[in-house]
Amino acid sequence: MTVGIVGLGLIGGSFAKAYHAAGWTVYGYDVDESMLAFAQLADAVNAPLTMENISACDLVLLCVRPLAAIGYLREAAPHIGKKPVVIDCCGTKRVVCAAAFPLAEQYHFTYLGGHPMAGTQYSGFGHARANLYHNAPMVIVPPDFDNIELLSRVQELLRPAGFGSYSVTTAEKHDEMIAFTSQMAHLVSNAYIKSPTAETHKGFSAGSYKDMTRVAWLNAPMWSELFLENRDNMLHELDCLMDRLMEYRAAIAEDDAAALTQLLEDGKRRKEEVDGR
Numbered sequence: 001m002t003v004g005i006v007g008l009g010l011i012g013g014s015f016a017k018a019y020h021a022a023g024w025t026v027y028g029y030d031v032d033e034s035m036l037a038f039a040q041l042a043d044a045v046n047a048p049l050t051m052e053n054i055s056a057c058d059l060v061l062l063c064v065r066p067l068a069a070i071g072y073l074r075e076a077a078p079h080i081g082k083k084p085v086v087i088d089c090c091g092t093k094r095v096v097c098a099a100a101f102p103l104a105e106q107y108h109f110t111y112l113g114g115h116p117m118a119g120t121q122y123s124g125f126g127h128a129r130a131n132l133y134h135n136a137p138m139v140i141v142p143p144d145f146d147n148i149e150l151l152s153r154v155q156e157l158l159r160p161a162g163f164g165s166y167s168v169t170t171a172e173k174h175d176e177m178i179a180f181t182s183q184m185a186h187l188v189s190n191a192y193i194k195s196p197t198a199e200t201h202k203g204f205s206a207g208s209y210k211d212m213t214r215v216a217w218l219n220a221p222m223w224s225e226l227f228l229e230n231r232d233n234m235l236h237e238l239d240c241l242m243d244r245l246m247e248y249r250a251a252i253a254e255d256d257a258a259a260l261t262q263l264l265e266d267g268k269r270r271k272e273e274v275d276g277r
Contacts, residue, residue: 001058003024004028004061006063010128011089011119016045035125061089073103087111090115091115091183094230098171101143114139116163131162151168176233180237
C-alpha cells in the first residue's frame with residue numbers, strides 16, 4: 001500500500017511516520033525541499049511525491065493550509081486518476097471542500113474533506129510523532145453520506161494512523177463546531193497571555209495557568225488564515241463569549257456575591273451537562 005503526503009510539518013510528518021511504521025510506502029512532498037530531504041533521512045518518507053507517481057497511491061493526504069491545499073489539488077487533479085482516495089486535513093472545511101468537490105467530479109477522482117482532531121502547540125516535522133493520532137477523533141466530510149462502502153474504505157485506509165473515532169458531517173457543520181471547540185480556545189489563550197500581569201507570573205502559576213496558555217504558542221499565519229476563513233462562526237462565538245464575560249464583570253463591579261455565585265454555578269452545571277461529570 002502507498003500513501004502520498006503533501007506537507008511534512010507536524011500533521012503530515014506524523015502521518016508519514018505512522019504509515020511508514022505500518023509498512024506502507026510513503027511518498028512525500030513539501031515546498032521546502034530540505035524538509036523533504038530530512039524526512040527521507042529520518043526514514044519517514046521513501047521517495048518524493050510527484051505528478052508522475054501520485055496516481056499509484058492508494059491514499060493522498062493534503063496536510064497543508066486550505067489555500068495551499070486548493071492550489072496543489074488544482075495542479076495535481078489531471079494526474080490523480082481513479083485509484084487514490086484524496087483527503088485534505090485542513091482546519092476549516094467550507095473553502096477547501098467548495099473547491100475540491102468540483103475538481104474531483106471534473107477529473108473523476110475520489111475526494112473527502114477531513115480533519116484529524118489532534119496536535120500540539122508546536123509545529124514542524126521535528127515535533128511529528130507516529131502516535132500523534134492514536135485514539136484521537138477524525139472528522140470526515142464525504143461527497144455522499146449514503147456511500148457506506150466508501151466510508152468503510154476510508155476507515156481502512158486511515159487505520160495506520162490509529163484514530164479512536166470517526167465523525168461524519170458537512171463542511172458547514174464542521175466549521176460551526178470547530179470555531180467553538182478549537183479556534184476560540186486558541187484565540188482566547190492568545191489574548192489572555194497579553195495581560196501585563198503575565199510578565200511576573202512565575203512562582204504564582206500552576207496547572208490552570210498552563211492549561212489556559214498552552215495553545216497561545218501558535219503558528220500565527222496559519223491560524224489567521226483559519227480564523228478569517230471561518231469569520232462568521234468566529235464572530236458568533238466571540239459575541240457569545242463577550243456577552244457572558246460582561247455578566248461576570250458586572251457582578252464583580254457591583255460587588256454582587258449572589259449574582260456572581262449564580263453565574264459560577266451556572267457555568268459548572270453547564271460543564272456537567274455538555275461533558276458529564
